[in-house]
Amino acid sequence: xxxxxxxxxxxxxxxxxxxxxxxxxxxxxxxxxxxxxxxxxxxxxxxxxxxxxxxxxxxxxxxxxxxxxxxxxxxxxxxxxxxxxxxxxxxxxxxxxxxxxxxxxxxxxxxxxxx
Amino acid sequence: xxxxxxxxxxxxxxxxxxxxxxxxxxxxxxxxxxxxxxxxxxxxxxxxxxxxxxxxxxxxxxxxxxxxxxxxxxxxxxxxxxxxxxxxxxxxxxxxxxxxxxxxxxxxxxxx
Numbered sequence: 491x492x493x494x495x496x497x498x499x500x501x502x503x504x505x506x507x508x509x510x511x512x513x514x515x516x517x518x519x520x521x522x523x524x525x526x527x528x529x530x531x532x533x534x535x536x537x538x539x540x541x542x543x544x545x546x547x548x549x550x551x552x553x554x555x556x557x558x559x560x561x562x563x564x565x566x567x568x569x570x571x572x573x574x575x576x577x578x579x580x581x582x583x584x585x586x587x588x589x590x591x592x593x594x595x596x597x598x599x600x601x602x603x604x605x
Numbered sequence: 606x607x608x609x610x611x612x613x614x615x616x617x618x619x620x621x622x623x624x625x626x627x628x629x630x631x632x633x634x635x636x637x638x639x640x641x642x643x644x645x646x647x648x649x650x651x652x653x654x655x656x657x658x659x660x661x662x663x664x665x666x667x668x669x670x671x672x673x674x675x676x677x678x679x680x681x682x683x684x685x686x687x688x689x690x691x692x693x694x695x696x697x698x699x700x701x702x703x704x705x706x707x708x709x710x711x712x713x714x715x716x717x
Contacts, residue, residue, distance in 0.1 A: 494648075533649075533694070533707045581648050593639050593696075594705065596648030 494597035496582050502603045508570040511600045513582030514563055523594060524557055524567050525581040533581075539565065572604045613692060615712045624682040626711045628695035633676060635697040639705065640669060640680045643692045652680070652693075682713075690715045 495514040503509050515522050524536040537547040542559045550557070554573070559565040569576055579601050583594035618624045630638065636657050641649035655662045655669045655678075662669050668681040678695050692712050696705040 532709050535704075538704075583648070593641070593651035593654060594649075596650070598646070599648050 494582055494584050494595050496580075496597035496600050498600060499598065500601045500603075502605065503572055505573055505604055506571045507604075508568065509572045509576075509602060509604075511567040511580050511582075511602070513565045513567070513597060515565070515582070515584030516595055517563065519584035519586050519595070520562070521585045521594075522559060522565050523583040523585075524565070525583065525596075527579045527581060527599070536567070569602075572602075574604045577602055577604050613710050613712045615714060617714045617716060618685050619716050620687060621684055624680075624685045624689070624713060624715075626680045626682075626693050626713065628678040628680075628708050628711075630676050630678055630695065630697045630708070631706075632697060633673065637698040638669070638671060638678050639696045639698075640667075640678075641694040641696060641707075642689075643694065643710070645691075649694055685713075685715050687715050687717060689713060 494516055497512045501509060520541050521538060523538040526534045526536055534549055536549045537557045538545055539559045542562055554571060555569055557565065557567045565582065567580060579599045581596050581599045583596045585594045616624060616626060637654055639654040640652040642652050643649040653662060653664045653667050653669050655671050657673065660671050666683045670679045680693060682689055690713055692710045694710045695708040698705055
């Protein structure tokens with residue numbers, strides 16, 4: 491398995507533009523998580539899905555952020571409009587319903603810079 | 606992705622020495638504890654885990670110790686190598702679901 495695949499690896503965009511981050515989880519994993527990593531806050535859970543259904547989005551900072559999982563092999567995190575304070579590394583992770591006993595598998599992340 | 610520029614506690618060790626990275630957790634009801642390693646440019650990677658009914662677990666060059674009395678977790682790395690340089694996170698499963706809560710991380714720097 492190629493692991494969790496995220497794209498793009500790097501994104502530079504201007505304030506006000508729409509940004510879409512993409513994630514392909516490991517085949518067979520039924521949990522998918524979106525995290526944001528910043529200097530100030532470390533790793534923050536934004537939202538997670540189970541069987542493609544959003545379970546907890548309480549970590550999503552504001553309405554500018556939205557996430558979808560149209561099928562078991564694809565998820566997107568969208569920011570519209572983007573702001574400089576959204577600059578961070580965004581990670582997607584997946585895990586199986588065996589629970590956190592086996593840990594999450596993280597992607598390599600997308601470094602977002604909003605100028 | 607990188608664990609870039611986080612203002613983290615830093616542990617600096619000489620190559621070949623043993624390293625001990627510590628973590629305090631908050632929930633006495635947590636079932637599992639996991640250590641992750643995050644190298645520059647990568648996402649966190651699973652290293653080793655331990656169940657709450659254990660106090661020690663060993664892997665290859667790594668040992669995790671769990672002290673439930675004081676809610677403390679540690680990761681010991683034997684014969685630390687330059688490739689061990691990374692940020693290390695502890696995580697706890699603190700409810701019945703598939704959720705992990707991550708600690709703030711410790712940066713390990715290995716001097717040649």
